[in-house]
Each structure stands twice: as structure tokens, then as C-alpha cells.
Amino acid sequence: MEVTTVADDLVVVHDGVRALRYEGLRPDTDHDLDGVVAHTLARPGGELLCRFVTVNDVHFGETECGRVDDHPLGPIQRVAPGEPPHPETMNRAAVAEIAALDPLLVVVKGDLTQDGRAEEFAAFEACYRDTLGDRLRVVRGNHDAYRGQTDYAGDQWLELPGVAIALLDTVIAGVTTGTIRPEQLEWLDDMVARADRPVLVMGHHQQWIAGGDRDHRSEDYFGLDPDASDALAALVARRTRIVAYTAGHTHRHRIRSMPCGTPSIEIGCVKDFPGTWAEYRVREGGITQVVHRISSPAALAWSEQCRHMYSDFGVDYETYALGKLDERCCNIALR
Numbered sequence: 001m002e003v004t005t006v007a008d009d010l011v012v013v014h015d016g017v018r019a020l021r022y023e024g025l026r027p028d029t030d031h032d033l034d035g036v037v038a039h040t041l042a043r044p045g046g047e048l049l050c051r052f053v054t055v056n057d058v059h060f061g062e063t064e065c066g067r068v069d070d071h072p073l074g075p076i077q078r079v080a081p082g083e084p085p086h087p088e089t090m091n092r093a094a095v096a097e098i099a100a101l102d103p104l105l106v107v108v109k110g111d112l113t114q115d116g117r118a119e120e121f122a123a124f125e126a127c128y129r130d131t132l133g134d135r136l137r138v139v140r141g142n143h144d145a146y147r148g149q150t151d152y153a154g155d156q157w158l159e160l161p162g163v164a165i166a167l168l169d170t171v172i173a174g175v176t177t178g179t180i181r182p183e184q185l186e187w188l189d190d191m192v193a194r195a196d197r198p199v200l201v202m203g204h205h206q207q208w209i210a211g212g213d214r215d216h217r218s219e220d221y222f223g224l225d226p227d228a229s230d231a232l233a234a235l236v237a238r239r240t241r242i243v244a245y246t247a248g249h250t251h252r253h254r255i256r257s258m259p260c261g262t263p264s265i266e267i268g269c270v271k272d273f274p275g276t277w278a279e280y281r282v283r284e285g286g287i288t289q290v291v292h293r294i295s296s297p298a299a300l301a302w303s304e305q306c307r308h309m310y311s312d313f314g315v316d317y318e319t320y321a322l323g324k325l326d327e328r329c330c331n332i333a334l335r
Contacts, residue, residue, distance in 0.1 A: 110141025
């Protein structure tokens, strides 16, 4: 029995491929839910102004999970003959859940595809835009530009009731790593200086922050290069409208703090374990992040199959990808 989601009024418990939802709960309270104890989040003050959603690392076109280069180890997971490709199963279930929530906006933070092929972009559009329409906003990830493609390139400024979203294109075409260029930081600085509401900055690549065991300073750091990461942190320290930076890319749930204390957040992937999307509830007194595990029977069966990927390499993917509950579901304070 795994408590996968808590909000101010909701707890979701997963038992293998069963999802147990407990709704209408009191905020900031211990609840005994059929033998499982969970504490709901405190509710930020004021009126609920809007809800929006993000997803990342959806990877249309992928056919295998758990493969590392050409190594035969894994375990490498594949769907059974005759079954739909796993990105179709996971993303269609995610879109159905998101549409039922009816958010004002859905932001896709990159890696729409496996290799940026036209048919992969078309599959993404058919799944997401056909249902979500003009509520969809998209930026590319590294997998979408390995061959120099420019689909979904460019920065965007998005305004919703109570919050603005600065969606950054962090891609360096042809490589896995990312950056934020000086001209992008100048644009962000100017936009935030004029903002009249809290700002969430979003991009595909996670920020480099000193102190992590594997996050040593290196120009080939897997996410945003250290110089760009430091420049972003300095901008955030100066511009107190910015309440967080949120990214994908790592296929994990994690929160670290910039030197000024502002959270730098990573959201896990849609395509495999645990298979998630993130809801943001914007209130006058703060923003609540609620990560949901995709819970159709077919989606849960696939994500459970992927729970122990990379174990042949000595990697605990289950712990890495799922992260801690308070790194999935939390309140983001205003500054």
C-alpha cells in the first residue's frame, strides 16, 4: 500500500494496480484511511484562482523502456505483441484524467518524442491537442531536437489568474544537455520585473545546484549547465516574484533549494514508472503542487512492469523515480 498523492482535500493510495481515492478530506489533518494513515496538505489562504497542469517526458515513438545504449542488460521492458505502444497507453490515460480535471492550461515541458520524427510529433498532437485544444502550451526537449529540429522552439510568457508562467526553451540542438542563454535571461528578467503576480519558471532541463552527490560542477552536467544554472539562481534571488523553477528531463520527483531558498523542482515522466502528471492549484496565499499517478488499469499495469528497470545496473529506479511524497505534493510559498 503506497500513498502516492496528497492534497489539501485528497489522498490517493495505490495497491499494485488498484487506485483508492479518498476525497473531500479536511486540510492539514491526519486521516486513517482503511488502515493507511496520511496527512493532508495545509490549504494556502484565500480564494482558489485557477488550476493548471504540467506533463513532461511523454516520448511518443519509444518502443523499449530500460535500455542503456546497446547493453543487453536491463531489465528491458516491452509491450506484448498486439498491444498499443506504451506511450499511447500512458499518454491517453493521462489526457483523460487531465481533461476530467478541466484545468485552464496544460503545459508540456519537453521530450514529446523519442527522436523528433514527423510521425511522432503527429502522434503527440493527436493525443493532446485533439482533446485539450487551445489550452495546450508546449516547449521542446532534447529528444525533440537531436537532429536540429526546431518544432516547439522558443520561450513563452503565459498569464493565468493569480500566476504567470515563464516557459523556457532550454534545448541545445543535437545534445542531451541544456542551457539558458544570456538573451533568454534578459527577457525573463524584463518580464518578471513587469509582472503583477507570482511567477513560475518552467523548462525541460533541471537546474544544476551545488551539493548533490552526483551533481558535481561540469560543463557536461546532464541538465542545465552550471553557469546558466547559477545565472538563473541569481535572477531568482533578485526577482522575488519568482516562486519556483520546475523541470522534467530526469524522470524523477525531487525538490532542491536554490541558494536564496526558492525551490527547484523536478517532475517525473509520463511514459513509465510511476507515470505521473502534476496539478497546480493557485490560491491567493500560495500554490499547491499535487502530483497524480496515472491510474487506468492498463497504465498501472505498464508502470508497475517498469518499477524495477535498470536493476541489472544496480540502480534502484523505484526509489529514484518515485521520490518522496513531500517532493511530489507540497505547497509553494509566495515570496
